[in-house]
Amino acid sequence: MxxxxxxxxxxxxxxxxxxxxxxxxxxxxxxxxxxxxxxxxxxxxxxxxxxxxxxxxxxxxxxxxxxxxxxxHLPTGVHDGCCKKTKECVICMGEFILGDRLRYLPCMHSFHKDCIDDWLMRSFTCPSCMEPVDAALLTTYETNN
Amino acid sequence: MASMEKRLQKELQALQRDPPVGVKVDTDKLTSNLSEWTVNLTGAPGTLYEGENFVLHFKFGSRYPFDSPQVIFGGANIPVHPHVYSNGHICLSILTEDWSPALSVQSVCLSIVSMLSSCKEKKRPPDNAIYVKTCSKNPKKTRWWYHDDQV
Structure with missing residues (x-):
């Protein structure tokens, strides 16, 4: 290959x-x-x-x-400072600051993009709820069709 | 500052500000880059370990929190428990294959206190003698069989 x-x-x-x-x-x-x-x-x-x-x-x-x-395939975004959302990245335990690049998992948990990408390369599960990300990805595809 | 040290700094602050019952970090024994911690645990009231004091040693690698810390019991009093070997090694899945970077020193300590609290009979694991003779110094090198989550 x-x-x-x-x-x-x-x-x-x-x-x-x-x-x-x-x-x-x-x-x-x-x-x-x-x-x-x-x-x-x-x-x-x-x-x-x-x-x-x-x-x-x-x-x-x-x-x-x-x-x-x-x-x-996982959506990313930039932290817009909205206080209703999660305030902290559980991986680095750092607060989300306006302009930080975030990644959102299908289970709705969000993290700093760099933090979660590093973890997902090791284990394709959400650190917060342990939900397998690929299973959740498939479910979102199915519900969208 | 390395990301591991930054995160441990935050954990330390939170644990000192708001320590959970029965969990106390021994700040005199912290190493300068925070890669080794000593935590004093006290057995919960109303359990088989009520009033007993235990010492937990944590070692963090540079890839923490992506890699789990090495956690073993130390000191003179190793709890007699079906998942704790007499050399201090602990058979607990979150310390190896079920580790998540969302876990922390605090959550590991609380899991261990709760593991002790749910114990119904103080005894060593059935394979204690052979394990302590043959195991590596690092419990993370052991291939654990997590067979029993009742205690």
Whole structure:
């Protein structure tokens, strides 16, 4: 199968900045170039399991690719400061601040997008009610038809 | 500050502001980055553990709250309970496969107090002798069989 997982890419902006300082004054201070480092993304096919791409079995790669696809179907939004809604993200225990990016699960629980996406890659359940998200997704599709 | 430390900071504040009955964080034993906690538990009144004091050790990895903490009983008094091994390891599903990032130090402590409270007979797990001889130091490495949720 093809590799549909993200691979680390260079940060373009930092490359641009490096090319600005060509006036000679800084080159004297340059020591040996820093060792090449690549931040390897870590995947969690299940909770408490951490692997790099090369350590994943084909089965786990398929599971992760499917999971990434399903997560994209879950609605997101921006916190509008409405006080009737949940005030706090139970994952980071931080308050929702105006403009925070949120993700909403079919069970109506909402979280910071970054917080819940990190969890959903490990376990496709709602942290608050433990409802399996895929089952709930299917139910919403059925009721919409 | 790492996200794990930020969240633990919030948990600590909440626990100190509003501590549940029978649960007290030993703030003298907190490590600087909050990765290890000691919590004192007191057996609930009207239960087999009434008035007994226990010590729980928590260890948090950098991926907390996505990964569960390591939680074991320590000190001189390990509760005699069908789900608590004599080395302090606890057979409780929320500590491994049923963990959720919405759980917290407080909810884990309350689950453990309630697990003790519902006990009808003080005894060790049937496989205690063999388990404590062969287990890893880290209870999260044990493959637990959660067979009985009556106690």
């Amino acid at each position: 093809g590799n549909c997982l993200n691979t680390p890419t260079a940060d373009d902006i930092s490359l641009l900045r490096g090319s600005d300082s060509q006036d000679g004054s800084e080159t004297a201070n340059l020591g040996p170039p820093p060792p090449y480092q690549e931040s390897v993304p870590i995947y969690h096919p299940s909770p408490n399991v951490s692997r790099t791409v090369t350590q994943l079995t084909e089965e786990e790669q398929i599971k992760i690719a499917k999971r990434l696809g399903l997560i994209q």
